Amino acid sequence: MDFSLFFVGTAGSIPTARRGLPAVLLRRGGDRILFDCGEGTQRQLVSSVGLTELTEVFLTHFHADHWLGLPGLLKTFDLRARERPLAIYAPPGLRELLTTALRAAGRVRFELDMVELEPGDVLERDGYRIAPVPVNHRGPAFGYVIYEDERPGQFDPHEAVRLGLTHGPEFGRVQRGETVRGVRPEQVMGPPRPGRKVVISGDTAPCETVRIAAHRSDVLIHEATFAQDERDRAAETFHSTAAQAAALAREAEVTMLALTHFSTRHPVALLRDEARAIFRGTVLPRDFDTIEIPFPERGEPQLVRWGEGRGLDVEDGAAASEPLRGPTS
């Protein structure tokens, strides 16, 4: 089952020529889930993976840079005659906000299901769950944890044969949990294997809830609005420095930390260096980059630069200088 994160926009607060406002598209099998929807998200999608028919949308909080693209996206779905209902999840306040915004922008004809989440809620999906994580930002604000169901343990065919089972249907039955000719599943199956886990911090000061939620996650997407020389300003505004995000990732023993929500105040290369000095597994996606997340036994998460494999020449070390590239700015 494919599982990946597509970075639709990686700027914070104000867009730049190269970075759009916050949005991340999670793709798992056929599901397409958008986390945040900054102004311009619809055009970022049109310019990259296409204006995919989203399964659902989650907002982390209600600061303008994280949701102002939603009314336009909904209007465009409407123009394109979307019929399928769309669920939008966010902290309390969503209904008032979106109702007000759509009073100005105009209604849409498909059904909108606006769901205000509470800490402790867990949304069950086919093979995975999504849960809000209260974070430390001005106003109601969530991060989100997305975690797959446990998978059955690894089957040991040699042990099965040793215990007297034969290749074929017997192998299938015991793997599905049946006791076959006295052989119990736990005798030939390893321990259940954890599913994959991703945590998205949203905007937040470094916080314990994210650290706990992110424990041993495959990917933590954490905001990094400031460099370390502005850590006071980060604290005042309830944001994080890249170094703080890295320290949290190290404590949480995550496999990969993806920094985002970059400000124009700091060169991305500085944030990278400050974070990697603390946690080596830090990546700094650009718009349209993807993180592919294989099952752990098949390898670690990989940052795939936009344009790689498409004949464009993109260097891995180029994140710092941010050369002109690809079909968007």
Next chain:
Amino acid sequence: MDFSLFFVGTAGSIPTARRGLPAVLLRRGGDRILFDCGEGTQRQLVSSVGLTELTEVFLTHFHADHWLGLPGLLKTFDLRARERPLAIYAPPGLRELLTTALRAAGRVRFELDMVELEPGDVLERDGYRIAPVPVNHRGPAFGYVIYEDERPGQFDPHEAVRLGLTHGPEFGRVQRGETVRGVRPEQVMGPPRPGRKVVISGDTAPCETVRIAAHRSDVLIHEATFAQDERDRAAETFHSTAAQAAALAREAEVTMLALTHFSTRHPVALLRDEARAIFRGTVLPRDFDTIEIPFPERGEPQLVRWGEGRGLDVEDGAAASEPLRGPTS
């Protein structure tokens, strides 16, 4: 005095990779006036001429694709500590719309002056005027005419000498309207010369008010949402075809017609061919192109492609195929 039109976004309804939603920046001397502000306008500006401190903003109407970029733009001005008040002009309904939108997006700290215009209003500026033109679209909708004051006639130094005046201060005094040694200004000055005139149609079916307002204008920016094979659909939706815009431009004897508000339904090359068959002076700007408008005695309006003179290789005939170019998509 410089006078130009910068095309911030030239798509209609839905943005594409290459075209943002509607916005035109009029530049005259130090004035920077934005007409419409589709979603993504702030990023289009950041990606091209910079996020200039706008003098004022005019909206043609309240369909979502024409104004959804305004709340984000205002929030960004606020983040950048704008102090100067900003006036926003639009048809009646502006105050309710923008108040509602800012209730959702959050307030700004600089003063917003929301002005609902009525047909017949004329805003006097330093050396020019701006007036709304009622047009034929769903809901209240204006085009705008921007026209400079008349300039004094051309001074004829030979005639002045013949009538007995001498080079120097006497020339200046008679040109400023003074009778000098019995010589009256009208004896040595040609007739007053018209200022430059630009008309922006906004979204509209072809309409008489625009035709009259655009009479002998230097540039008419007219929407061209449809090709001629969809003229019925254009009429139903109160839009225009490229050919209708061209016919109107020909009747109005404009110097240059700039088509915009392109839909993805039709290749731009088709719209170009249909319009030029009727009115040769038709141009089809791409995002970030500029129309420079000199005083008529110095030449005709010129479409300057983005990147021209910047070392990028852009062909004039390339409008049709729309090759990848420039710093934005």
